Amino acid sequence: xxxxxxxxxxGTELLLGNIANTDxxxxxxxxxxxxxxxxxxxxxxxxPQRLKEALEIARRRANIIITTGGLGPTYDDLTKQTICExxxxxxxxxxxxxxxxxxxxxxxxxxEDIPEGNKxxxxxxxxxxxxxxxxxxxxxxxxxxxxxxxxMLPGPPFECRYLFENxxxxxxxxxxxxxxxxxxxxxxxxxESQVEHALHEIMVRGTNPTLAPYxxxxxxxxxxxxxxxxxxxxxxxxxxxxxxxxxxxxDLIYGEDVGSLEEVVFALLKERGLTFSAAxxxxxxxxxxxxxxxxxxxxxxxxxxVSYTNAVKEQALGVPHELIEKHGAVSEAVxxxxxxxxxxxxxxxxxxxxxxVAGPDRDENGNPVGMVFLGLATEHGTICRQVDLSGxxxxxxxxxxxxxxxxxFDLVRRSxxxxxx
Amino acid sequence: xxxxxxxxxxGTELLLGNIANTDxxxxxxxxxxxxxxxxxxxxxxxxPQRLKEALEIARRRANIIITTGGLGPTYDDLTKQTICExxxxxxxxxxxxxxxxxxxxxxxxxxEDIPEGNKxxxxxxxxxxxxxxxxxxxxxxxxxxxxxxxxMLPGPPFECRYLFENxxxxxxxxxxxxxxxxxxxxxxxxxESQVEHALHEIMVRGTNPTLAPYxxxxxxxxxxxxxxxxxxxxxxxxxxxxxxxxxxxxDLIYGEDVGSLEEVVFALLKERGLTFSAAxxxxxxxxxxxxxxxxxxxxxxxxxxVSYTNAVKEQALGVPHELIEKHGAVSEAVxxxxxxxxxxxxxxxxxxxxxxVAGPDRDENGNPVGMVFLGLATEHGTICRQVDLSGxxxxxxxxxxxxxxxxxFDLVRRSxxxxxx
Numbered sequence: 047x048x049x050x051x052x053x054x055x056x057g058t059e060l061l062l063g064n065i066a067n068t069d070x071x072x073x074x075x076x077x078x079x080x081x082x083x084x085x086x087x088x089x090x091x092x093x094p095q096r097l098k099e100a101l102e103i104a105r106r107r108a109n110i111i112i113t114t115g116g117l118g119p120t121y122d123d124l125t126k127q128t129i130c131e132x133x134x135x136x137x138x139x140x141x142x143x144x145x146x147x148x149x150x151x152x153x154x155x156x157x158e159d160i161p162e163g164n165k166x167x168x169x170x171x172x173x174x175x176x177x178x179x180x181x182x183x184x185x186x187x188x189x190x191x192x193x194x195x196x197x198m199l200p201g202p203p204f205e206c207r208y209l210f211e212n213x214x215x216x217x218x219x220x221x222x223x224x225x226x227x228x229x230x231x232x233x234x235x236x237x238e239s240q241v242e243h244a245l246h247e248i249m250v251r252g253t254n255p256t257l258a259p260y261x262x263x264x265x266x267x268x269x270x271x272x273x274x275x276x277x278x279x280x281x282x283x284x285x286x287x288x289x290x291x292x293x294x295x296x297d298l299i300y301g302e303d304v305g306s307l308e309e310v311v312f313a314l315l316k317e318r319g320l321t322f323s324a325a326x327x328x329x330x331x332x333x334x335x336x337x338x339x340x341x342x343x344x345x346x347x348x349x350x351x352v353s354y355t356n357a358v359k360e361q362a363l364g365v366p367h368e369l370i371e372k373h374g375a376v377s378e379a380v381x382x383x384x385x386x387x388x389x390x391x392x393x394x395x396x397x398x399x400x401x402x403v404a405g406p407d408r409d410e411n412g413n414p415v416g417m418v419f420l421g422l423a424t425e426h427g428t429i430c431r432q433v434d435l436s437g438x439x440x441x442x443x444x445x446x447x448x449x450x451x452x453x454x455f456d457l458v459r460r461s462x463x464x465x466x467x
Numbered sequence: 468x469x470x471x472x473x474x475x476x477x478g479t480e481l482l483l484g485n486i487a488n489t490d491x492x493x494x495x496x497x498x499x500x501x502x503x504x505x506x507x508x509x510x511x512x513x514x515p516q517r518l519k520e521a522l523e524i525a526r527r528r529a530n531i532i533i534t535t536g537g538l539g540p541t542y543d544d545l546t547k548q549t550i551c552e553x554x555x556x557x558x559x560x561x562x563x564x565x566x567x568x569x570x571x572x573x574x575x576x577x578x579e580d581i582p583e584g585n586k587x588x589x590x591x592x593x594x595x596x597x598x599x600x601x602x603x604x605x606x607x608x609x610x611x612x613x614x615x616x617x618x619m620l621p622g623p624p625f626e627c628r629y630l631f632e633n634x635x636x637x638x639x640x641x642x643x644x645x646x647x648x649x650x651x652x653x654x655x656x657x658x659e660s661q662v663e664h665a666l667h668e669i670m671v672r673g674t675n676p677t678l679a680p681y682x683x684x685x686x687x688x689x690x691x692x693x694x695x696x697x698x699x700x701x702x703x704x705x706x707x708x709x710x711x712x713x714x715x716x717x718d719l720i721y722g723e724d725v726g727s728l729e730e731v732v733f734a735l736l737k738e739r740g741l742t743f744s745a746a747x748x749x750x751x752x753x754x755x756x757x758x759x760x761x762x763x764x765x766x767x768x769x770x771x772x773v774s775y776t777n778a779v780k781e782q783a784l785g786v787p788h789e790l791i792e793k794h795g796a797v798s799e800a801v802x803x804x805x806x807x808x809x810x811x812x813x814x815x816x817x818x819x820x821x822x823x824v825a826g827p828d829r830d831e832n833g834n835p836v837g838m839v840f841l842g843l844a845t846e847h848g849t850i851c852r853q854v855d856l857s858g859x860x861x862x863x864x865x866x867x868x869x870x871x872x873x874x875x876f877d878l879v880r881r882s883x884x885x886x887x888x
Contacts, residue, residue, distance in 0.1 A: 060492075062495055063498075066491070067492075070488065071485075071488075074483055074484030075483065075484030077484075084482045085482065085512060086482075086510065086521070087481070087508070087509070088508065107520075323779075324752075326752075329759075330759025331754070335753045335756045338750075338753075338868075339751075341826070341827050343751070347751075350773040351770065351771070351772055351773070352759070352772070352773070354764075354765055354770045354771075355769050355813075357813075358812070362783060362813070392778075393778055447760075
């Protein structure tokens with residue numbers, strides 16, 4: 047049987063534009079990996095009549111309805127009541143859920159005066175599958191009525207994601223009698239359309255396994271997905287596919303099932319017992335910030351210098367005054383001296399540096415926006431790389447800084463793998 | 468006449484979860500400032516039949532339909548054709564738009580071989596109002612048929628925002644015969660619910676002018692809006708309202724019609740001809756990154772040090788070894804010494820410092836997650852402030868770093884205004 051899902055987000059804050067409907071994005075991505083089609087998203091306010099109308103429309107065109115939001119303890123949280131009315135199901139009180147809510151309040155919120163409104167959160171449709179929520183107070187639930195499956199999830203993105211991944215996904219897998227396995231490949235250094243072009247034959251080849259691209263800022267994510275009965279069976283389909291992709295893209299693929307370039311660099315450095323530092327001009331702290339976003343970064347990261355002025359380049363990093371006079375701050379020579387100075391100052395094994403023009407204007411020496419030099423200092427010496435990040439229309443200062451950061455981390459990665467271009 | 472708008476986003480990439488529907492958020496926020504109700508958002512794929520069904524539903528429940536996406540040059544960009552069929556309007560070719568598209572390609576894309584598919588972008592509904600697009604190739608358009616106004620905007624967020632603000636907004640203002648004026652107040656140092664509580668009487672008071680809160684990470688935005696015939700008339704309504712709010716919140720309001728705390732700090736420093744630098748431990752470069760996100764930051768920002776290890780604190784910032792031994796790295800004494808050392812090293816008038824525990828674990832001295840010290844060094848001396856950012860459930864390492872950054876900028880702001888707590 048082919049399943050088609052429709053997403054209904056409930057919340058006036060979405061209609062006022064206070065927040066974007068990121069739950070719909072997360073669920074759509076998750077449902078696509080389950081092989082479930084999504085044809086419509088609907089957003090409706092905290093209004094029972096309009097929610098009821100949206101449900102009537104959805105049940106005519108989908109056999110799975112997933113709602114997000116409206117499960118909270120306040121008077122305008124009406125999703126459960128409205129759905130139960132629309133489907134002719136009564137609500138019943140769950141003593142065990144109520145106890146969990148009370149325990150949650152006492153342990154996590156350090157409160158014993160549990161608001162009466164929360165009792166409504168322990169009311170669930172008769173006979174439903176409870177999707178218990180250890181990361182919040184509102185449990186989700188799922189039921190089937192007249193051939194339509196309804197899944198209700200809480201609205202806060204963290205809770206919604208948790209309940210989908212850890213509760214609802216299993217419910218949906220049971221419906222589709224399929225288990226879905228996937229791996230993500232991360233690509234840096236080739237545009238999305240070029241990646242699609244290079245992999246076109248593989249992408250259109252079949253329906254199981256499949257390969258699909260997702261664009262991210264300045265990089266590309268490829269997801270290989272297989273439907274199978276066991277993980278072994280899925281791996282037997284996925285490994286040859288991934289092998290083919292690796293054959294074509296080579297070291298443009300910086301990782302499999304990883305979150306970011308900096309995560310890969312962190313893992314490589316940690317594995318080899320090497321420490322890291324960064325000297326930043328145009329990225330202005332972005333590289334240090336991204337690296338220290340990673341929990342546990344202190345095991346590797348020593349520190350960094352944001353040398354926005356020439357004086358700081360000289361005084362903190364020891365870049366010779368004459369070098370800047372002669373070549374300008376945005377130059378190969380200064381990038382190398384910055385990396386070396388940073389490595390010395392921070393006492394790190396590896397130091398990366400960035401100096402360039404992020405815009406909006408040319409620098410005082412007339413260098414164009416997007417001109418960037420990267421330096422890398424290790425015990426084996428210092429190398430430099432120039433990149434042109436000027437890009438096309440619509441490329442902003444922020445984009446140039448983000449891309450310069452990507453290139454800096456990629457330079458470290460390639461140096462550690464001995465594949466610096 | 469009361470206008471009710473429905474948003475229809477067209478794009479299979481939304482249903483696959485590749486991107487979130489941020490256009491809907493932007494438009495909803497804009498429409499609410501125009502006094503136009505939004506009751507539903509719908510997302511539909513690049514499928515003419517399903518788009519037609521969504522249009523049929525929307526025209527029954529709204530009198531303004533705004534579509535985003537599907538105006539591009541490729542075969543699956545079918546919004547205009549489908550809408551014209553649904554409303555019984557033919558498309559006509561606009562020679563002048565075609566010339567603009569050609570000129571755009573030659574100037575911006577440096578191409579003379581304009582793809583044939585782009586010709587379809589110069590086809591628009593007969594008699595429509597053209598919303599010309601200087602920031603892309605797809606023009607938008609608007610028309611009225613049978614009492615329904617239809618506005619079509621391109622999907623890429625930058626173009627969509629530009630065309631809404633600079634083209635569609637005027638079209639809608641003409642309908643509602645109202646002009647809307649608003650000011651935004653930014654609040655830091657009080658939670659959203661406390662702000663709502665403090666301003667409750669003002670918020671529920673009337674419908675023109677109005678005051679509404681919007682939550683942002685760790686801060687609160689208040690929007691005061693008035694409907695009037697002239698700007699003077701609106702200002703005459705808004706000034707007393709804003710005066711009342713300022714009376715209640717005082718210097719918790721850090722700015723009016725500004726983007727962020729760092730923007731306010733930047734403006735204050737620039738106005739006074741002062742330079743700035745930052746020494747960061749737990750924020751790991753975030754403060755420098757945020758400050759240098761601002762175009763023109765180099766006029767004020769000298770540089771910074773990310774002193775993740777004690778060795779870098781000592782060597783780069785000159786924090787005495789004994790001080791760290793005695794008080795620990797997360798302490799008032801070290802925060803002060805970091806700020807002073809940074810001010811000296813970077814030669815700046817003002818230096819801020821942050822040292823604390825961002826988590827996920829306690830530091831090696833057993834200090835709890837969320838314990839943060841901020842230092843501020845100026846020619847008048849050095850001060851320190853301790854904040855507890857441990858927060859409740861769901862507060863992450865990333866939240867703590869963001870909040871520590873907010874507090875650091877707020878400390879600088881208050882010191883410049885002589886209102887340090």
